[in-house]
Amino acid sequence: MTAELSIPTPTTEEDNVVHHHRRWQDYFTFSSDHKVIGIQYFVTGFIFYIIGGLLAEGIRTELATPDPDFVDPATYNSMFTMHGTIMIFLWIVPAGTGAFANYLLPLMIGARDMAFPKLNAVAFWIIPPTGLLLIASFFLGPAQAGWTSYPPLSLLTGKVGEGIWIMSLLLLGTSSILGGINFFTTILKMRVPSMSMMQMPxxxxxxxxxxxxxxxxxxxxxxxxxxxxxxxxxxxxFFNPTGGGEPVVYQHMFWFYSHPAVYIMVLPFFGVISEVIPVHCRKPVFGYGAIAYSSMAISFLGLIVWAHHMFTSGTPPWLRMFFMITTMVIAVPTGIKIFGWLATMWGGKITLNTPMLFAMGFISTFVIGGITGVMLAAVPFDIHVHDTYFVVAHLHYVLFGGSVFGIYTGIYHWFPKVTGRHINDTWGKIHFVLTYIGFNVTFLPMHILGLQGMPRRIAMYAPEFQGLNQICTYGSYVLAISTVPFLVNAIWCAYKGEKAGDNPWNALTLEWQTTSPPEIENFEVLPVLTTGPYDYGDTERVEEPPKVFTNV
Structure with a gap:
């Protein structure tokens, strides 16, 4: 397969408009343009993020007091199940592997589109009806077994809701597999001839x-x-113990996917941070090869750590030791990335604009999640805090502190490329401050709750835990409010913001070498690499610091 495709030459001004500009109606159709699909992924995912966030606020409101005075325990279980499922499978995974990858990959490697454009569209259009079906199950006897759906509990709740939950995840998994095929093929086969593997962003x-x-x-x-x-x-x-089945086998199969799923949710944003920091520090990335190969190491090691979720499930001691060691070892390639990012920032011409603030917020919160992850890898400690709020805190520092901070980093960085306009930096900083404070006030006290022994996934708890739970609830309200300035800022600036040039950050990767927003087939002619993606400091042009825009 070759990256060189012919571009139709318009013969009239009307043809030029048709072939080089998208209409708003195109974003509601079965489009095969990777940029349209990327925006469809993001907008759809963000809608589900709001729904999942409202469920989270309901959960935290219930947990503000020890008694079930906001919702009853059965409704709490349903809200908890839907919140986890929506946030993981309908927000973080579609945003990272769907939105950013679809929009950016062809542009970054100089391709016209994805390798399989129609398959790409199919992968997206599986998601909206599946998400609506999952939400509809909330009103038809919803699933109540949590986002893990462990048997035998999942076999004892409502069959309708649990059946819909299973079908929804099967469809979402199909979408994920189709996307993976497309991304893998596009990266390996669609690069411009002048770009080697070691020249990729x-x-x-x-x-x-x-x-x-x-x-x-x-x-x-x-x-x-x-x-x-x-x-x-x-x-x-198969998993029903009353008939001779083995529930632990389900746990092995579930976590063989669901722990790598953590890296499916985080790895794309490791890539986002690796793109943002060199641009806004005006400095070549430190350790390109180490950061690149560490991604592949995380991918491999991520497949052999799953049973650390099962240290209390009767796992033999010798097997516990194996998974404890592999879980600790996977912190090494992650640490290599963090070292590379910090070394890139060291001595750079740092511009503290919104994308850079969110990138630094990503590093600081993800490091906390990584440290607690190494703690949980130790068998004695894991047994002590298993199924407590310490695990809840760790999970959210990895997935919200990692993935969602990464999403916001990418949005603010590539907003001028997608819309052709600048997003307001002052309101972006307000969004960052509210998000950072709200997030840490919500989840930092949960470490203490877990060490004190508060179990997770329950609506009623001992009264001595109420004080910290109220702090967590108030923090969650701040975190919810933080979304408002972002939405207003993004929507307003997409239409009324100051117009951006093609490359407002003076960046070197190929997506900044075409128009903003890009034309339908991305490039008038296939680009030829004249510099590395992070060769800042080589010329006067690239030493100019990035601009900060504050006008709405």
Missing amino acids: LFCWAMLATSALMLIATPVLAGALILLSFDLLAGTS
Whole structure:
């Protein structure tokens, strides 16, 4: 497959408009343009993010007091199940592997589109009806077994809601596999001839590692869910202990996917941070090869750490030792990335604009999540805090402190490329401050709650935990409010913001070498690499610091 495709030459002014500009109606159609699909992924995912966030606020409101005075325990279980499922499978995964990868990959490697454009569109259009089906199940006897859906509990709740939950995840997994095929092929086969593997932007390396995980791990989850549906609807006993089944086998199959899924959710944003920091520090990235290969190392090691979720499930001691060691080892390639980012910032001409603030917020919060992850890798400590709020805090410092901070970093950085306009930097900083404060006030006290022994996934708790829970609830309200200035800023500036040039950050990767927003087929002629993606400091042009825009 070659990256060189012919571009139709317009013969009239009307033809030029048709072929080089998108209409707003195109974003509601079955489009095969990767840029349209990327925006469709993001807008759809953000809508589900708001829904999942409202469920989170309901959960935190219930947990403000020890008694079930906001919702009853059964409704709490349903809200908890839907919140986790929506945030993971309908927000973070579509935003990272769907929105950013679809929009940026072809532009970064000089391609006209993805390798399989129609398959790309199919992968997206699976998601909206599946998400609506999942939400509809909330009103039809919703699933109540949590986002992990462990049997035998999942076999004892409502069959309708649990069946819809299983079907929804199977469809979302299918979308993920289709996307992984497309990303993998596009990166390997669609690069411009002048771009070698070691000249790719680091985001491409991150997505290569992510795609491998999607293709290897997702079918295992599909197999587990199909067998679980047989137990639920056909009366088999694959995982049902009353018929001789083994629930722990489900846990192995579930976590063989769901721990790599953590890296599916985080690796794309490792790539985003690797793109943003060199641009806004005006300095070559430190350790390009180490950061690139560390993504592949995380992808490999991510497949052999799953049983650290099961240290209390009767795992033999020798097997516990193996998974404890591999879980600790996976911190090494992650540490290499963080060292590379900090070394890139050291001595650079740092511009403290909104994308850079969110990038630094990403590093600081993800490091806390990483440290607690190494703590949880130790078998004695994990047994002590298993199924407590310490694990809840760790999970959110990795996935919100990592993935969501990464999403916001990417939005503020590439907003001028996508819209052709600048987003207001002052309101962006307000958004960052509210998000950073709200996030840490919400989740930092949960470490203490966990060490004190408060169990997770329950609506009622001992009264001595109320004080810290109220702090967490107030923090969650601040975190919810932080979304408002972002939405107003983004929507307003997309239409009324100051117009951006093609390359307002003076960046060197190929997506900044075309128009903003890009034309339909990305480039008038296929670009030829004349510099590396992070060769800042070589000429007067690239030493100019990035601009900060504050006018609405």
